[in-house]
Amino acid sequence: MTHEVERCAKAVEFAKAGKAVAVVSSGDAGIYGMAGLVFELLAASGDDDLKVDVIPGVPAFVAAASILGAPLMHDFASISLSDLLTDWPVIEERIEAAAKADFVIILYNPKSSKRVEGLGKALSIIGQHRKGTTPVGIVRNASREDEEAILTTLDNVPALSDRIDMLTILVVGNSSTFLALGRMVTPRGYHLEGGVRA
Numbered sequence: 001m002t003h004e005v006e007r008c009a010k011a012v013e014f015a016k017a018g019k020a021v022a023v024v025s026s027g028d029a030g031i032y033g034m035a036g037l038v039f040e041l042l043a044a045s046g047d048d049d050l051k052v053d054v055i056p057g058v059p060a061f062v063a064a065a066s067i068l069g070a071p072l073m074h075d076f077a078s079i080s081l082s083d084l085l086t087d088w089p090v091i092e093e094r095i096e097a098a099a100k101a102d103f104v105i106i107l108y109n110p111k112s113s114k115r116v117e118g119l120g121k122a123l124s125i126i127g128q129h130r131k132g133t134t135p136v137g138i139v140r141n142a143s144r145e146d147e148e149a150i151l152t153t154l155d156n157v158p159a160l161s162d163r164i165d166m167l168t169i170l171v172v173g174n175s176s177t178f179l180a181l182g183r184m185v186t187p188r189g190y191h192l193e194g195g196v197r198a
């Protein structure tokens with residue numbers, strides 16, 4: 001973190017010199033990754049001759065969702081709690097809007113060693129629009145070594161804050177999210193005869 005501009009600028013420099021270059025991001029390069037920054041740098045330079053391919057990857061929230069079950073079967077919003085590139089009042093507005101609209105909410109970058117207050121503030125905002133029993137999935141190191149997944153409730157997340165860091169994704173359910181078979185499920189809205197939703 002904090003060296004993305006230099007990395008992408010160096011990649012653009014090498015590419016302009018005729019080299020084949022790969023900029024590697026974890027997850028998906030187009031989701032909180034560096035694909036957009038490469039395009040921004042090229043647009044600012046006025047150079048539209050370079051060919052750029054963005055190779056899709058598996059975003060952390062998709063990996064986390066698969067571990068948790070099926071929490072993203074309906075509309076959702078992804079919000080980063082890092083205020084390095086986005087001012088905190090803007091982040092709060094986005095959390096408020098997503099919570100009020102009953103989106104499943106994915107929280108990226110929930111807590112760092114220096115930035116510890118944001119998660120509590122975010123949970124407080126969400127709690128104004130969700131019951132304390134709302135299911136929450138906490139996944140650390142999704143699809144990596146030392147992967148850990150916890151199913152809990154909105155009220156219980158603060159008690160688990162020591163297990164949450166920058167490698168953690170939180171998935172906060174909406175008003176219809178439930179737990180079944182030890183997994184987190186947000187129904188799409190199918191009407192099932194004799195099933196969960198009729």
